[in-house]
Amino acid sequence: MAASARAQVISLYRSMLSASKKFPSYNYRTYALRRVRDAFRANRNIEDPKTVARLMTEGQQTLALIQRQVTIGKMFESQKIVVEG
Amino acid sequence: MSSTKHELEKDEPRPLYMDFQATTPMDPRVLDAMLPYQVNYYGNPHSRTHAYGWESESAMETARKQQVADLIGADPREIIFTSGATESNNMAIKGVARFYQAKKRHVITTQTEHKCVLDSCRVLESEGFSITYLPVQTNGLLDLELLEASIRPDTSLLSVMTINNEIGVRQPIEEIGQICRSKGVFFHTDAAQAVGKIPLNVTDCKIDLMSISGHKIYGPKGVGALYVRRRPRVRMEPIQNGGGQERGLRSGTVPTPLAVGLGAACSIAQHEMEYDHNRVSMLANRLVQKIMAGLPDVIMNGDPVRRYPGCVNLSFAYVEGESLLMALKDVALSSGSACTSASLEPSYVLRAIGADEDLAHSSIRFGIGRFTTEEEVDYTAEKCIHQVSRLREMSPLWEMVQEGIDLKSIKWTQH
Numbered sequence: 001m002a003a004s005a006r007a008q009v010i011s012l013y014r015s016m017l018s019a020s021k022k023f024p025s026y027n028y029r030t031y032a033l034r035r036v037r038d039a040f041r042a043n044r045n046i047e048d049p050k051t052v053a054r055l056m057t058e059g060q061q062t063l064a065l066i067q068r069q070v071t072i073g074k075m076f077e078s079q080k081i082v083v084e085g
Numbered sequence: 086m087s088s089t090k091h092e093l094e095k096d097e098p099r100p101l102y103m104d105f106q107a108t109t110p111m112d113p114r115v116l117d118a119m120l121p122y123q124v125n126y127y128g129n130p131h132s133r134t135h136a137y138g139w140e141s142e143s144a145m146e147t148a149r150k151q152q153v154a155d156l157i158g159a160d161p162r163e164i165i166f167t168s169g170a171t172e173s174n175n176m177a178i179k180g181v182a183r184f185y186q187a188k189k190r191h192v193i194t195t196q197t198e199h200k201c202v203l204d205s206c207r208v209l210e211s212e213g214f215s216i217t218y219l220p221v222q223t224n225g226l227l228d229l230e231l232l233e234a235s236i237r238p239d240t241s242l243l244s245v246m247t248i249n250n251e252i253g254v255r256q257p258i259e260e261i262g263q264i265c266r267s268k269g270v271f272f273h274t275d276a277a278q279a280v281g282k283i284p285l286n287v288t289d290c291k292i293d294l295m296s297i298s299g300h301k302i303y304g305p306k307g308v309g310a311l312y313v314r315r316r317p318r319v320r321m322e323p324i325q326n327g328g329g330q331e332r333g334l335r336s337g338t339v340p341t342p343l344a345v346g347l348g349a350a351c352s353i354a355q356h357e358m359e360y361d362h363n364r365v366s367m368l369a370n371r372l373v374q375k376i377m378a379g380l381p382d383v384i385m386n387g388d389p390v391r392r393y394p395g396c397v398n399l400s401f402a403y404v405e406g407e408s409l410l411m412a413l414k415d416v417a418l419s420s421g422s423a424c425t426s427a428s429l430e431p432s433y434v435l436r437a438i439g440a441d442e443d444l445a446h447s448s449i450r451f452g453i454g455r456f457t458t459e460e461e462v463d464y465t466a467e468k469c470i471h472q473v474s475r476l477r478e479m480s481p482l483w484e485m486v487q488e489g490i491d492l493k494s495i496k497w498t499q500h
Contacts, residue, residue, distance in 0.1 A: 031455065065113070069113035
């Protein structure tokens with residue numbers, strides 16, 4: 001992968017993790033963090049630029065989705081569950 | 086049992102959720118797909134004359150075709166949106182039986198089916214149909230020879246659920262489909278707990294009708310679908326009449342946001358199936374191994390191999406199920422016993438697999454799903470071990486067992 005493409009992927013990865021951490025719901029938060037990590041890990045050896053571009057676009061869309069759903073979660077927050085903190 | 090109901094105080098922490106067979110939280114991706122249709126795109130999908138109708142119809146058809154149909158290998162014309170698996174089951178059983186009743190008046194089902202299937206069969210009985218309720222073996226699975234032998238020339242339909250919601254057992258659907266096809270009997274399966282969790286193909290399994298539930302697969306409540314085969318054609322009498330929507334089989338405005346939600350849930354499930362299955366299996370093994378390492382006399386109900394891993398039904402000998410549930414108030418669980426409803430009868434599913442009366446009263450169902458964490462599993466296992474041990478300490482029966490007394494040899498006297 002070209003250096004700039006790699007930097008973009010890492011940047012997207014960080015943004016997605018950072019957005020996921022903001023889910024108020026324990027179960028959504030832990031799922032998002034885990035799923036994002038596992039998805040990037042599973043795709044780490046992909047070389048084909050077209051595939052990389054497609055995955056990046058999907059990632060951007062997912063990032064926007066996470067941000068929307070985090071906002072909704074904050075609007076309708078409830079008590080923490082017993083295993084938190 | 087209403088004395089145990091207790092809504093949470095403002096700052097009281099919520100129990101962790103381990104009841105995924107009862108219902109599932111919506112995946113955020115599903116809610117995200119639905120919201121536009123709850124806000125701006127609110128048209129009736131059957132309105133033919135304006136953009137509101139067209140965009141709503143388009144969303145509904147995408148859900149039908151690319152999502153629901155694709156997940157089970159069906160043609161989109163074979164998918165009917167309903168209000169859920171209960172409605173789908175009612176439609177399939179009553180609808181098919183009644184259509185063919187001139188020549189065929191026999192229906193076969195199992196003793197472990199969901200209440201809506203059993204009750205629909207009971208209604209058919211009152212209409213003069215003859216119903217065979219097949220028993221299951223102690224592992225929860227059907228005896229295929231017995232099934233084949235029960236088919237009569239006047240049998241129109243066989244209904245067997247793919248994965249049981251109480252004990253997680255997975256029936257041999259491919260073999261059952263083969264038998265039904267060879268005998269000219271329609272095969273219906275309530276796949277509410279199976280769709281999106283295990284690969285299911287209606288052609289490979291020779292399924293003619295299949296019930297799908299939205300809220301079991303991280304989709305919205307209030308929506309489901311019924312798959313109705315077109316080749317060879319399955320005919321049904323509709324239960325709900327009206328404007329002729331859904332090929333006349335289920336009239337009524339299709340609720341676009343819910344259909345979109347079901348579609349999104351199916352599409353996500355297809356994408357995540359392997360990942361989820363691996364994870365749920367790992368977590369279920371972790372839970373069972375921890376509990377069994379920490380407690381003696383724990384029995385798993387249902388076949389240990391031919392099952393869906395995320396539904397674990399355990400009996401804890403010498404402990405009463407309701408007491409254990411109350412003691413585990415930090416964990417949202419369900420018992421295999423129907424005494425959470427009005428009667429004190431043990432669950433009919435546990436009775437059907439021949440579970441000992443006492444063990445049937447001592448059973449708990451643990452549901453693991455997409456959003457379950459290792460932390461939740463460990464917490465549940467630890468609490469379970471602690472509470473079962475505590476309850477056993479207080480039990481005179483347990484004391485007798487520890488002293489080597491065989492409980493079955495005791496003659497209890499009347500007072």
